[in-house]
Amino acid sequence: MSPTHRDVATVGIGGPVGSGKTSLLTKLVPQLCEAGLDVGVIANDILTQEDANRLRDRFEGVVPESLVAGVETGACPHTGIREDPSMNLQQIDSFLVEHPELDLVLIESGGDNLAATFDPELADYSLYVISVAEGDDIPRKRGPGVVDCDLLVINKTDLAPYVDADLQVMRRDARSVRDGPFVFTDCKTEDGIARVLDHVRDGVLFA
Ligand SMILES: Nc1nc2c(ncn2[C@@H]2O[C@H](COP(=O)(O)OP(=O)(O)O)[C@@H](O)[C@H]2O)c(=O)[nH]1
Ligand SMILES: [Mg+2]
Structure with missing residues (x-):
């Protein structure tokens, strides 16, 4: 039987615009491919293919x-990621069709508030990316994205x-509003990226 989206592991990457979701993808994907x-x-x-085009350029020679x-x-x-994930599932x-051997799909979705959460049918594991530049009070505002994701990523520590x-x-607020883990990252120096990868591997691939 041909594989369907149910046979592929999925990781959702949500968070406000500009927090570093695409940057994080560009760090994670080559390492997952290398593995x-x-x-x-x-x-x-x-309405645009802006992010997809940027990713295609970045992943030249790494991802078809x-x-x-x-x-x-x-x-x-x-x-598209919460109320009606059908477009994303169809894309998988x-x-x-061309890549029946596919193991894993990472799905980025941005938004201007703290409520971008993934339908569990679409994402087996979800990351929520915030940036320290949005203000250090973001974790304690208890947005559903911050509280409910599987891994909270607090990016741009270099800008603190x-x-x-x-x-x-x-750190204190992230601990108090969440039961799950969080990681500080700096996508420029790749500080923290290895820890994000460990969580993704544990959460999805060996679950
Ligand atoms: N200084 C700094 N800039 C970052 C970091 N991560 C991302 N950026 C920059 O922040 C901007 C927005 O990043 P992007 O990945 O496009 O955010 P997205 O909208 O969440 O996908 C870009 O100019 C990135 O180069 C980081 O850790 N430190
Ligand atoms: Mg982006």
Whole structure:
């Protein structure tokens, strides 16, 4: 029987616009491929292929072009990952026509608030990416994305001194609002990326 989206592991990457979701993808995907996995990537965008095109350029020689897709949600991208994930699920099915060996699909979706959560049918494991530059009070605002994701990623730690963000406060608040893990990252130096990869591997591939 031909494989369907149910046979492929999926990781959702949500978070506010500009927090570093695409940057994180560009760090994670090559390492997952290096580990021998066949990986596909979907970027949810309202009306454009902007993110998908950027990812295709970045992944040249790493991920086949036909495994990088933009899903144009035509509305708030959250709709496509939470209320009606069918476009994303269909995209995974289309990947499988040419690439039945596909192991894992990473799905990026941005939004302007803290509520972008993934339908569990679409994402087996979800990351939520915030940036220290949005203010160190973000974790304690208890947005559903921050609280409910499988792994909270607090990115751009390099910018903390320039925006008066107190990482100790963010650590304390992340601990208090979440039961699950969180990781501080700096996508420029790749600090913390290995820990994100460990969580993804444990959460999805060996679950
Ligand atoms: N200084 C710094 N800049 C970052 C970091 N991660 C991402 N950026 C920058 O932040 C901007 C938005 O990143 P992007 O990955 O496109 O965010 P997205 O909208 O969440 O996909 C880009 O200019 C990135 O180069 C980081 O850890 N540190
Ligand atoms: Mg992006």
